[in-house]
Amino acid sequence: xxxxxxxxxxxxxxxxxxxxxxxxxxxxxxxxxxxxxxxxxxxxxxxxxxxxxxxxxxxxxxxxxxxxxxxxxxxxxxxxxxxxxxxxxxxxxxxxxxxxxxxxxxxxxxxxxxxx
Numbered sequence: 001x002x003x004x005x006x007x008x009x010x011x012x013x014x015x016x017x018x019x020x021x022x023x024x025x026x027x028x029x030x031x032x033x034x035x036x037x038x039x040x041x042x043x044x045x046x047x048x049x050x051x052x053x054x055x056x057x058x059x060x061x062x063x064x065x066x067x068x069x070x071x072x073x074x075x076x077x078x079x080x081x082x083x084x085x086x087x088x089x090x091x092x093x094x095x096x097x098x099x100x101x102x103x104x105x106x107x108x109x110x111x112x113x114x115x116x
Contacts, residue, residue, distance in 0.1 A: 034079065041075035085109060 032040075045052050051073070091103040 038075070038079055041078060047073045083109075083112065 002022070056077070088106075091105045093103055094101045
């Protein structure tokens with residue numbers, strides 16, 4: 001791609017490439033919330049279960065491999081539904097001189113809460 005060429009002076013190859021990129025089925029980038037992503041993964045799993053099992057075979061915990069029960073029966077392996085949180089008494093604030101700092105775990109947990 002020639003970045004020095006003025007806009008509008010695209011070569012035929014660049015125009016063809018743009019047409020392919022914007023062709024049938026191409027969509028604009030957009031934000032997908034986790035629930036929508038999970039629905040898409042479920043649909044993919046339903047349509048292409050064998051392929052999904054082959055692609056993500058290495059994600060199984062070693063103790064589950066070869067047991068007959070498949071750890072790949074559901075795409076939920078990609079999602080976290082519950083986050084264990086230790087009681088606040090195990091996350092005390094830190095003191096440095098006269099200053100008091102929030103525990104690092106509290107800061108990270110607060111970020112998760114703010115995102116959700």
